Amino acid sequence: METLAEKCSECGKCIAICPFLAKTGKTPAVIAKQGAEVMEAFSCSLCGACEAVCPLGLSPKNMFAGRRNAAVENGEIDIDEYRYLFPDRPNNVMNMYRRFYGVHYDGIENVGSAGTWFFPGCTLLTYSPNLTREVYRRLQTDCNCQGMWTECCGKPLVQLGIQHRADAIEKRLKEFVEAHQISRIITACPGCYYELKNVFASLAVRIQTVYEVLNFAVHKKSQNIKCTIHDACPDRFELKFAGQVRRALEQNGFSIIEMQHSKGEAICCGSGGQISHFNPDLTEELVQTRLKEARQADADILVGYCLSCVLKFDNADSPVTVTHALQLLLDQPKDFNGAKTRVAAMLNGADGEKIWDKIMAEESCPKETK
Structure with missing residues (x-):
């Protein structure tokens, strides 16, 4: 069976859509031949955009996911720090x-x-x-x-x-x-x-x-409110949420304006693969990339249907209002606003240090069985 290193044509489509691959300066074929480095593996958001655009259906994501597993198993990274x-x-x-x-x-x-x-x-x-x-x-x-x-x-x-x-x-x-x-x-x-x-x-x-x-019917439909949708990475191949959310919003009077990268070719928000804990600079770049595309779409609201994505954008300064699709469809207050700030407040000061110590304390956890 041919490997990624042998089959990749180095066409560059995955590099064009993935800021992480672009930063490596290497094609997936080169990375596969050299062997992915540990921090390369933990800087990949595992979002699958590479696979979505690959004309050969290859998945560099799977290479990086496998490298993560090997790094943990071989003790190349102290995963307990996380x-x-x-x-x-x-x-x-x-x-x-x-x-x-x-x-x-x-x-x-x-x-x-x-x-x-x-x-x-x-x-x-x-x-x-x-x-x-x-x-x-x-x-x-x-x-x-x-x-x-x-x-x-x-x-x-x-x-x-x-x-x-x-x-x-x-x-x-x-x-x-x-x-x-x-x-x-x-x-x-x-x-x-x-x-x-x-x-x-x-x-x-x-x-x-x-x-x-759910029945999302409302008595008074929204008028002249333009939404752009940030699509969640796990949905990029089936687009189940993408289609259902768009239909529900349109039925409630919202108009949809697509960003440059949407649906199957959406760019990760920066929370995929937990990369904000391994490569925060890349996470911030991804957040700003998506917010820039939302502004360019000239929408009133940036809507997500994954709260992890929404919180990434909520935590950044943006002239575009950010919200969750369910908040709009159910006409509910945005109680998730400022959640990351509240996490930081919980861990602030002497009392926060005690909470952090408790979070990081050793305890009985599932162990690997050989």
């Missing part, structure tokens, strides 16, 4: 944020059994609790939703190259579904949607998005 990100640790940053700011879902979190459950995803349930509760309330009415599942899909661990811990989460997810007799899971996060489709491919569990099941 354990504040691990979703299977009780004291990760998101869990600590929810405790610190009193974000909870008493009465609806992981209760009931059978039927349909809502899986909001870590970012939405952490940084936008009011929107999360409103979506769940609508799902109860429209879909007879029986409970809300506040688990992580495991994707962050896959991206970090810690496959054995991701496997442990997958096992736990399957056990939970079987124990609660769940037959349908509705997701708001594109990352969760595609990850859960893989996890439950062998089980009789239907995975749907909130945009295909």
Whole structure:
């Protein structure tokens, strides 16, 4: 079987769309022949834009993902330095944020059994609790939703190259579904949607998005509001969220103006592959690239359907209003604004240092079994 190094024609299409590849000064063929460096692997956002534009259907992304796994397995990177990100640790940053700011879902979190459950995803349930509760309330009415599942899909661990811990989460997810007799899971996060489709491919569990099941009809449609859409990387090959969000917005009176790079060729927001923790300068470049394209589209609102993307843009100075599609469609306040500032405030000062120490403290975690 021919390898990436042998098949890549070095046409440059992936380099033209990927700031990271452009900065390396090398084609994927050269990188594959030389062997990807550890920090090259952890600077790739794993967004798949390279694969989307490759005329030969090659995937440099997979080369970098494999290199991450090897680096972790071989101890070339101390991945435990980033354990504040691990979703299977009780004291990760998101869990600590929810405790610190009193974000909870008493009465609806992981209760009931059978039927349909809502899986909001870590970012939405952490940084936008009011929107999360409103979506769940609508799902109860429209879909007879029986409970809300506040688990992580495991994707962050896959991206970090810690496959054995991701496997442990997958096992736990399957056990939970079987124990609660769940037959349908509705997701708001594109990352969760595609990850859960893989996890439950062998089980009789239907995975749907909130945009295909909720009724977004409003009494008074928006007038003369122009939106441009930042498409989430996990959706670039199926464009399920991309199509559903655009239809819902247009049905509610919003007009859509596409950015230079959209849908399958969208550029990563800077949160993909957790690269903001490994290469913050590249992350900032990606954020500014997308904001520049949004300004050039001359839209009133930059809309995302992945809250991780929205928070990347919300954290930057921009003349374009940034929001989440569900906030517009459900006419809800933007309780996610300033979330990253609140994280920084939580970790500020002497009390913040104690919280950070607790986040980084060693604890019993899933270990790799040989």
